[in-house]
Amino acid sequence: MSDLPLIQADHAVPPPAATTKGGRGRRLRLLSRTDRVVITLMVLVPLLLVTGLVWLPAVATVLLSGTNWDGIGPVSEIEWVGAKNYDDVVNIYPPFVPAVQNNLLWLAALFVVATPFGMFLAVLLDKELRGSRFYQTALYLPVVLSLALIGFVWQLIYSRDQGLLNGVFGGDTDWYGDPDVNIWAVLVAAGWRHVGYIMLLYLAGLKGVDPSLREAAAVDGSSETSTFFRVVFPVMRPINIIVLVVTVIESLRAFDLVWVINKGRNGLELISALVTQNVVGEASRIGFGSALATIMLAVSLVFITIYLWTVMREDKR
Amino acid sequence: MSRPRSQAEYLARLVPPSVAGLNRRSLLAGAAGAGALLGTGLLAGCGDSDSGSGGDATSVSLGSNQSDPKPKDVVAKVMDGFKTSSGVTVDINTVDHNTFQENINNYLQGKPDDVFTWFAGYRMRFFAAKGLAGDLSDVWGKLDGYSDAFKKASTGDDGKQYFVPASYYPWAVFYRKSVWQQRGYEVPRTLDDLNTLGAQMKKDGLDPIAFADKDGWPAMGTFDILNLRINGYQFHIDLMAGKEAWTSDKVKKVFDTWAGLLPLHQPDSLGRTWQEAAQSLQQKKSGMYLLGLFVGQQFSGADLEDLDFFTFPEIDSSIGAKALDAPIDGYMMARKPKSQDAAQKLLTYLGSKEAADITVKNDPSTLVANSGADTGAYTALQKKAAELVGSATEIAQFLDRDTRPDFASTVIIPALQQFIKDPKDISGLLTSIENQKKSIFTS
Missing domain, CATH: 3.40.190.10 (Periplasmic binding protein-like II)
Structure with a gap:
C-alpha cells in the first residue's frame, strides 16, 4: 500500500495512452529542434557504423560460409554448398583440431600465469617503490610495440642457429621449429606482452581504491595479505571483470605473433591464423575460411553471452 | 535500486558498469573473418595508380x-x-x-x-x-x-x-667448389652416389644437405625434383592438375625416397629460413643445398665465385635426370x-x-x-645455369605455380611440414591430402 503513491507519480511523468497529446507536446517542448537533430545523429551515426562494420560483415561471413566462393567474379556466380565447408573443417582439415587446442592452451596460459602475474606486479608497483615509474614503463613497453614487432624481436632470441638463447646457453633447441616446443616459446612472448597490459589496467584500478578502506583494515589489525584478498580484491570487482574479459579476448584473437613467426603452421595453428590463411592471400578459399571464422564467432559468442549475462544480472541486483 | 528517477540516470544505466567499449571490441574480434573480408576489399584499391594521363599514350x-x-x-x-x-x-x-x-x-x-x-x-x-x-x-x-x-x-x-x-632461374643442388675439392667429393650421378656422398659428409662433420622449411615453400622444391626424377614430368603435371591420386603408389614412392634422404638433411628445418640454410652452406657447415639460383644472393665476392651446382641426380634410369624446376x-x-x-x-x-x-x-x-x-x-654460374635449362627436356614451374594456390598453400604446405616432422606415417598423410584435394578440386 505504501508504494501506491510512487506508482501514481511514475505514471504521471510519462503519461499512458490517455494523455498522449499533452505528453507529446511536453516532450517536444523539452527538446529543441537542434537537440532532436543532435540526438538523431548521435543514434544514427553509431548505428550505421555498427551495422556496416560489424553486423553486415558478420552476417556476410556466416552466409559465405555456406558457399564455395573463391573471391573472383560477381556475387551472382556464388554457388551454395550447404554445410560442406563445416564438414570439411571438422573431418578432413588436419590443422583444425590443433588450432582449437592451441587457442584453449593460449587462454589457459594467459589466465593461469600471465594475468595473475600482471596483477601481482601491479600490486607491487602500487607500493610506490623507488623507481616505480621506471618499472612501470619497462613493463608496459611491450604493449606499445606491435605484436608483429614482438614476433621479430623474439625471433632474434629464439632463432636456432643465430639466436641469442642458443648462443648464450650453447643449446640447439629449435624454439620456433619444433612443434612440441614452439607453442610454449610463443606463449612466453605473448605472456610477456600480456603481463604489461594487465599490470597497467590493474594498477589504474588499485589507484582508485579508497585509502580509508585500507586504513580501516590496518586499524582492525588485518595483515597486508588478508587486506588485499578480503578488502581490496572484492572492492575491485569491476576491474577484475574487465581483466577477465580482456584475457579471454586476447586469447581468442591471438594472431599476429604466430602469423609473423610461421603463418600459423607447424604447431602454431590458431583458428584466427587458419581463417587468414584461407581467406586472405592467394588461396582465396573464402567460403571455407568463412566457415572457420563462423566457428570462431560462435566460440566468441559463448564468452560474450556469459559476460553480458553476468553484467546484466549484477545490474538487476 | 529501483526505477530511474531522471532521464540522465536512465541513460547512465544503459551503459554497463564496466567499460562498454569492450563489448564492441569482442564482437569485432569474433567477426575476425568478416573484418578480413573487409580488409581485402580495402586492399583492392592499393594497387591503383592514378597517373592522370587518361587516354593519351605518354x-x-x-x-x-x-x-x-x-x-x-x-x-x-x-x-x-x-x-x-x-x-x-x-x-x-x-x-x-x-x-x-x-x-x-x-x-x-x-x-x-x-x-x-x-x-x-x-x-x-x-x-x-x-x-x-x-x-x-x-x-x-x-x-x-x-x-x-x-x-x-x-x-x-x-x-x-x-x-x-x-x-x-633453375633449381639445382648448390655446393662450394673449395670444400668439395679439399675433401675430394665428386658430383653424384645416381641416388646411391648421393647417399654414399652424404654418409661421407656426415663422417667429415658436415650436414650433407642444408634444409629449411619455416616458410613452407622450400620443401616443395624437394618434392618436385623427387617427383620429376621418380615419376617424370607428365605425372607431375597431372598430379598438380588434380588428375592423379595422391594415394597412388607413385606418390608414395616419392615420399619413401624422401624419407630415406631425410637423415642427410639438416635437422630442425621447420624453424629455419632459407637464408639461414644458405648461410650454413656459405659458412662451410653444410655440404650442399637444393635451391633456386637465387641462393647466390646470400653469397658475395669470392664466395660467390666459389659457388657451383649440379642437377639433382638420376633416380630411375628410364626417367633420367633431364627435367627440372625453372620458374x-x-x-x-x-x-x-x-x-x-x-x-x-x-x-x-x-x-x-x-x-x-x-x-x-x-x-x-x-x-x-x-x-x-x-x-x-x-658469370660462370649463370652460363652454366643457362646451359642446364637449355638442355632440359621438360621445365616445370614450381609446385605452387603449377597447381591451385589454395591447394598449395592450405594443404600441401602443412602436409609437407607434417611429413618432415613425422616421416613415418606416409599413407595417413597421403590419404589426408587426397581427401582435401578432392574437396578443393571439385569446388
Missing part, C-alpha cells in the same frame, strides 16, 4: 613485385630504356613481393596497373581464363628470340598468349589497360633483346628468357 603504369633493392633497380633501368626508345614514361608501383602475390585477386579485380609482373604457370592460365588478363597474341607476333618452351609457358588454355617471359618470371597486361597501345608497346619492349641486355648487365642472379640477348656478361 605514360603507362607498371605494377611491380620486385621489391628487393637489386631487382628493383634493374626494373627501373629497363623502364628508363623504354622511355629512351619510345618516349613513353613508365610509372612504377612497387609492392612487397609477398604482399603483391597475396593480394593478386583483389588487385586484378580492382584497378590494376596497365602492365604487371607475374609468373608463368597455372595461375597465369587461370587469370587468363577468368578474363582478368589481356590477350598478348599481337605482342607475341613482334617478339623473337624465344624458344617454343617459353611460348608454351606463356600460352593460356585458349591457345592465346597472355604472358611475356623476362627471366627465369619463369615475366609480365602480363591488365584486362582493360588505360592505353592498350602504350601497354602493348611496353610489353613488346620488355620481351625484346634490348630489355634483356639491360637486365644481364645489371643483375647477375637471374637468367634472361630472350635467347637473342647478349649473354657475354654472364
